[in-house]
Amino acid sequence: MLLSVIVPAYNVAGYLRECFDSVLAHQGDDIELITIDDRSPDGSGAIMDEYAASDPRVRVRHLEKNVGLGEARNIGLEMAQGEYVWFVDGDDWLPDGSIQAITRRLRETRPDMLGFDHSRVYWDGRVTRSAHRKVFKNLPESGVFTMRERPSVMDFLMIVCNKAIRREFLLDLGLRFGGGYYEDINVTYPVLMAAERITLLDRVCYFYRQRRRGSITKTVGERHFEVFPQYDKIFAFMDERGAEVDEFRKAMFNRMFWHLFIIFGHADRVHRRDRREFFNRMVEGHRKYRPAGYRPPGGVQGVRLRLVERGSYPLFVAFRRFNLVRVSLGKASAAVRRTPRRVVADAKARYRRLYYRIQCRLPMDQKLAVYSAYWNRGYACNPAAIHEKARELAPDVRGVWVVKKSGVKTLPPGVDHVVAGSLPYYRLMARAKYFVNNANFPNFLIKRPGAVHLQTMHGTPLKAMGLDQIKYPVAAKGTDFDDFLRRSDRWDYLISSNPLSSEAWQRAVPCDYELLEIGYPRNxxxxxxxxxxxxxxxxxxxxxxxxxxxxxxxxxxxxxxxxxxxxxxxxxxxxxxxxxxxxxxxxxxxxxxxxxxxxxxxxxxxxxxxxxxxxxxxxxxxxxxxxxxxxxxxxxxxxxxxxxxxxxxxxxxxxxxxxxxxxxxxxxxxxxxxxxxxxxxxxxxxxxxxxxxxxxxxxxxxxxCPWDDGQAAERAVRRVFLGR
Known part of the structure; x- marks a missing residue:
């Protein structure tokens, strides 16, 4: 067998089928797909078993406890039987023909490592090819080289997903993926330095999904400090190899700080309160790994390195702010030329919005719930079923429906309501704690601290929904996806009617809600x-x-x-x-x-x-x-x-x-x-x-229909209103 594709999975059920389908589209039996269920709490494990039952090239390992991406990859490596291994993330996928192109290149060159290009695919539909395309140009006639012969390959993005590595070569080096964040760099850089036969393929063979939420690059927290021990492992590897890799120390040192500066500079990675400590760790790394006779490069990178060497945190921060202001001023001047004249709202609407904002300053009613269905068309669907059950199980919570004038007639006797757009409506929207809807509340709604939003949806999605519509211009016409996501960011809970919905909503609405896999209350x-x-x-x-x-x-x-x-x-x-x-x-x-x-x-x-x-x-x-x-x-x-x-x-x-x-x-x-x-x-x-x-x-x-047992509304009320 030539190639083992190893796919660990944790909470990626919404993306896993696309990943597997893109791998198994390859018709040959020269590949295997090894997939590791890292004790995923969603439906990922069931999807793996489904594919294994239908294709003998698929092998599954279900782990008894969550071990993290790095260790899951190590387990996959031990299971692999292919001459080469390719580590693919479960939320990414491959362009058509990628495996055929890769296996052809592997047979032609028999390298220790094959690198190929990738494209970043963003949640809003944008696709950008790697910024380092020049590294693929002007290969030697033999097609293979070492890093010593071609040092520019160090600029290649050091994720593991854009590389196929000879399995025995990797095992003989004793390299294994680390735990925590940035777990692959302590493998990819040493592989590059030790390889005697490197080759490249100037083709996009990997779609690197840039998720709006859920990826480590979008997660603020202390775990970004885990990058430092990963680099410790790289320099420890270099110390073991001695003279064999000494000539790469300067390049590795520069590359490390290029990476650390990126992490430090992103507000969605290192928290403001942790930045001084992160800077101190950079200073420590500079003193520990600075090569003998090292001189910083020119430009912005060189200035930053000199400030780290001096340990001057205030100047480092000031220099960063200066650059941010310089860049933002350039963008602002361009925006002035592009921005159309604002449309002035009428006085009546301004008055009602002002009234709403004043009401938002008054105390929230902890026992008040707002219900709406189908953009205020009437009393219906999942919100109606939840309202009826809440009257039974949480009678102290007063439910008020928002309806258009034409929807008033749909209300059953005794159901309290306001007409959308009226002053009572704005007061209700400002003061309520609970919001239940099967569509979305308007953009103007402010999510007050302590407010609870339950999104029920109004159907199992056979058709593409949310961000998945971006691929289909006819369906997406007129949709403002930024507005859609801002509204969806208010959700605390999203009801899923079945496993298909769970997969679809994870991908189509990538926001921070709790998914309630409880079935549809209306059913x-x-x-x-x-x-x-x-x-x-x-x-x-x-x-x-x-x-x-x-x-x-x-x-x-x-x-x-x-x-x-x-x-x-x-x-x-x-x-x-x-x-x-x-x-x-x-x-x-x-x-x-x-x-x-x-x-x-x-x-x-x-x-x-x-x-x-x-x-x-x-x-x-x-x-x-x-x-x-x-x-x-x-x-x-x-x-x-x-x-x-x-x-x-x-x-x-x-x-x-x-x-x-x-x-x-x-x-x-x-x-x-x-x-x-x-x-x-x-x-x-x-x-x-x-x-x-x-x-x-x-x-x-x-x-x-696995969860439609006649008790879905009760489960919704107990979780959302009663906190159980």
Missing amino acids: DRLVNATDQEVAGLRADLGIPEGSTAILYAPTHRDYQHGFEPMLDIGRVMTGLGPDHVLLLRAHYFYNVKDAAERYGWPADRIIDVSAHPTVEDLCLASDALITDYSSIMFDYANLDDRPIVIYANDWDTYRRTRGVYFDLPAAPPGAVATDENELIEVFRNRTAWDGEAAKHRAEFRRRY
């Missing part, structure tokens, strides 16, 4: 409903006795304008016969009345339930569901005796324009139809109810 009703309740709902909706009621709930398509039905509803209803009625639940973006008049649908066979306030009523009242890519299928699957039919006539277009999280036609919740004739036959022949469809439905329910 409690589907699980707990009685036959008597169902009969009452059918009567209320006017469903003729003895008829088969089909709920048709298509989703919105970003590539369309207005409601353009994917099927000829009139023709389908004629084909189904007079004993079928259709409950039409169009997306709330659409005007169904105009479409009905335009297409001439049979009014006596179609019941427009698009404006019905509670979709759970419609699920319970119907006998079957027709949908395309709507999240309603995940909720409806809880009704285990009722078929779901997927009408996927434009799947490829939808997948390309919106993005999806799995191949729905390949793993459906029931029968699949791609044209109207198939759809009609599915019901005529009872295919929707048969054994194959039932088997698909059972597997779908197992995967996507």
Whole structure:
């Protein structure tokens, strides 16, 4: 075997499939994928087992305790059987053809180390190639060299992920990854110095994900001091090797301080209160490892090194501030030329915002909760289920709903409310402790200290959501992702309906919330409903006795304008016969009345339930569901005796324009139809109810409804309102 790809994983379930898929896209059996479950508390271990069951090239090790990235890599190295090892992080991935290019280069040159280029992929969609591309140019004719022959290779970014290393060479050096932060530099620099055969590949073979939250470079804390013992190990290695590597001491010394200055200069790494101590550690390192006869380089780096040598912390800080001001002034002058004139808000809006800010200075009401659903459209969905359960379990917390004027009529008797935009609304938003929503509260909302925000979402994401939409311009059009993330940063809790959602939200909404894997509160009703309740709902909706009621709930398509039905509803209803009625639940973006008049649908066979306030009523009242890519299928699957039919006539277009999280036609919740004739036959022949469809439905329910047991709302209330 030529190459072992080693992937440790901890809390990266949202990214792991993309990583594995990019590795296993390589068709050859000259690779293996070794993946280490570092006692990950999320679904990473289950994903590993799933891939191992389907591909013999995958081997999994589940650790009994969390050991950290460095030790997990060491365990993977011991397991590896390949001639070369490549350490890949579980939240990163490989461009197409990377392994083929790497294995070809390894066979051609048989190096001790192969280095290749990488691109940083940022959360906002930006992709930037490595700044050190020049290191790949003008290779010797043989393609291999040593660092002695080509010292500029020291400028290569010393992460381990952009290198393939000969396994026996690495083991013979006795190098192992360190614990803590910056665990790979004590391996990569010694490998570079000791290698007798180095080669490079001028190709991006690694996508280095720059996560908005969760990476060590975005984490402020004392653990960044762990970089110093990592460099101690590097210089200890050089001391052991003696004259063999002495000529690299100056370059290694400069490179170390280049790295330390970067760490010190980032406000999101070393805390302000710890900077003097970090500086003192740099002074200590300078005295300990300064090469004989060393002279600092010119420029900013040289000035900094001289100040460290003198141990002058005040001057070092002052020099840093001077540089920051110089750079910021340059950016500001450019911004003045770019910034358009501000739009002045009207006086009424300014007055209400001022009123809101004054209210924010008054004491917070510890027993006041704000509820909203679907951008204040009415009383519905998960917030409604949580509100009802909170009245039972936390009756001392007063719940108030925010609704538009048109949504007031959806409120059940006895539910307190304010109208959005009114003065009582601004007072409520300023004074409440709890905020529950299935969408997002407005940008102006200030997250007061002690306030608690619960985000419930309103559907399992089949389609790409949040930052994942950036790849799909049609879906992302008009979305301000910075605003979206600022709103999402207010969340304290985010409800996940199933493991698929947990993976998606981690990647699509990278903010600091607690993920509540509890199922959907709105689905409690589907699980707990009685036959008597169902009969009452059918009567209320006017469903003729003895008829088969089909709920048709298509989703919105970003590539369309207005409601353009994917099927000829009139023709389908004629084909189904007079004993079928259709409950039409169009997306709330659409005007169904105009479409009905335009297409001439049979009014006596179609019941427009698009404006019905509670979709759970419609699920319970119907006998079957027709949908395309709507999240309603995940909720409806809880009704285990009722078929779901997927009408996927434009799947490829939808997948390309919106993005999806799995191949729905390949793993459906029931029968699949791609044209109207198939759809009609599915019901005529009872295919929707048969054994194959039932088997698909059972597997779908197992995967996507594991937590819907009728008690999700109670779990939400106990965690958020009662602190349990």
